[in-house]
Amino acid sequence: MKKLADDCRYCAVVSKTNREDPIGTAGTVDEWLLVEVPQPWKSNLWEAKPQFQALLQVVEKLASRPIRYFKTRLLAIAPDKTYTNPELVRVFHYKRPQKLFAQYTKREYLLPHNQLAPLAEALLFKPQQLTRFVDYQQPTAHIREILICTHANYDRACGRFGYPLYQHLRQQYATENLRVWQTNHFGGHQFAPTLIDFPYGQVWGHLEMDTLDCLIHRRGDVAQLRPFYRGWTGLSKFEQIAEREIWMQMGWEWLNYEKTGRILAQDAGDIKKKLLTTIFKRLPCAKFKLLAERWNEQATWVKLAISYTNKEGDNWGTYTAVVKQTGTVTTKLKSGDDVPLTSVNQYRVEQFGK
Structure with missing residues (x-):
């Protein structure tokens, strides 16, 4: 014990x-x-x-x-x-x-x-x-x-x-x-x-x-x-989750493909969060835009696209995916006897394909 x-x-x-x-x-x-x-x-x-x-x-x-x-x-x-x-x-x-x-x-x-x-x-x-x-x-x-x-x-x-x-x-x-x-x-x-x-x-x-x-x-x-x-680290949080699925399918060669991601749609949260996010995105202050980005990382679902091409440019395309929250898991964010446990969201990829 x-x-x-x-x-x-x-x-x-x-x-x-x-x-x-x-x-x-x-x-x-x-x-x-x-x-x-x-x-x-x-x-x-x-x-x-x-x-x-x-x-x-x-x-x-x-x-x-x-x-x-x-x-x-x-x-x-x-x-x-x-x-x-x-x-x-x-x-x-x-x-x-x-x-x-x-x-x-x-x-x-x-x-x-x-x-x-x-x-x-x-x-x-x-x-x-x-x-x-x-x-x-x-x-x-x-x-x-x-x-x-x-x-x-x-x-x-x-x-x-x-x-x-x-x-x-x-x-x-x-x-x-x-x-x-x-x-x-x-x-x-x-x-x-x-x-x-x-x-x-x-x-x-x-x-x-x-x-x-x-x-x-x-x-x-x-x-x-x-x-x-x-x-x-070339992608954002939800894009990373989808990128793993692509890599699992394509294997090692995937690492040599040039790629980028973009968010197509996502859960915008409650009415208050929707309103504040809209305001922050439209304000000229970069700090507000960054805050909106951080809030978006707490979405319960995201639809996204990851585009790719090989170096020769003769093999290219776009994967789309929906990433959804599946629940939470208990973890500890820092070591120590007096550090409390916390719950973090867990996700999986759905509706995945080209």
């Missing part, structure tokens, strides 16, 4: 035991900025690192553009003795290249610390100034980067379950074309161990060791990965 009580302190144990489906929880991201930050990492990682305050101030300028801010992620990666130059700081910048896409475009830099904030300014706001940093850019577009959250000081589940997965991946799967990194929290602690796979931007959770061959080598039946897929 004590072992069970101890395990239930971890949000990931509660979530997995209750079979919470992780799909649709990856977040929607247009731009990623990854920066090497020495450990240890406190729970408030960035604020606790004075040497990174100039960088943080640059990124926080995005707050004046709420929708872009919401779709941009700043992550720390831990230096690695094999990959890292202790005299320099490494920066990855992944960006959505266009509306219809399959992989994020990648830029990697190794540069002196005093150039970090100016580089971030150029990447995020002044791309015309990137020519100043050409000498620091690394020819690593061909290298796949795997990030595992091990940020135990933010949530103990990420240390308990994330770090062993990181060690295993780092020791058994890293090659000259695949690097494995520890990262700080990026949400979804209840799905630990959770992982991001770049340049595709797929997010995974509740991972088990025997799933790794399939995930890393991209071979075998994709259906075995279904329970662990949190979604593709």
Whole structure:
């Protein structure tokens, strides 16, 4: 009984035991900025690192553009003795290249610390100034980067379950074309161990060791990965749920298709919510538009379309689907003895086809 009580302190144990489906929880991201930050990492990682305050101030300028801010992620990666130059700081910048896409475009830099904030300014706001940093850019577009959250000081589940997965991946799967990194929290602690796979931007959770061959080598039946897929960050919540169904049908080749999604119709909620959503969408304030988007994520049903094309442009089409709420499941959003349980919605795809 004590072992069970101890395990239930971890949000990931509660979530997995209750079979919470992780799909649709990856977040929607247009731009990623990854920066090497020495450990240890406190729970408030960035604020606790004075040497990174100039960088943080640059990124926080995005707050004046709420929708872009919401779709941009700043992550720390831990230096690695094999990959890292202790005299320099490494920066990855992944960006959505266009509306219809399959992989994020990648830029990697190794540069002196005093150039970090100016580089971030150029990447995020002044791309015309990137020519100043050409000498620091690394020819690593061909290298796949795997990030595992091990940020135990933010949530103990990420240390308990994330770090062993990181060690295993780092020791058994890293090659000259695949690097494995520890990262700080990026949400979804209840799905630990959770992982991001770049340049595709797929997010995974509740991972088990025997799933790794399939995930890393991209071979075998994709259906075995279904329970662990949190979604593709190029799409919104309900689009991610539908995209999993397409992938399950089309297999590995689907990852190479350029794709995008759009919402066709959805449950608008009660009269008050309908009225406020309509008003917020029409107001010029970006914060109100963002609030309307967040409200829409609580819909009980959504009709959507996902369009796709291959690189050659000779195989294209559109899938449509209706995603409906099927009920709720009890989970825990953060580890700890005094953290209450909560209910989250669960969904399934209906009326699916071309």
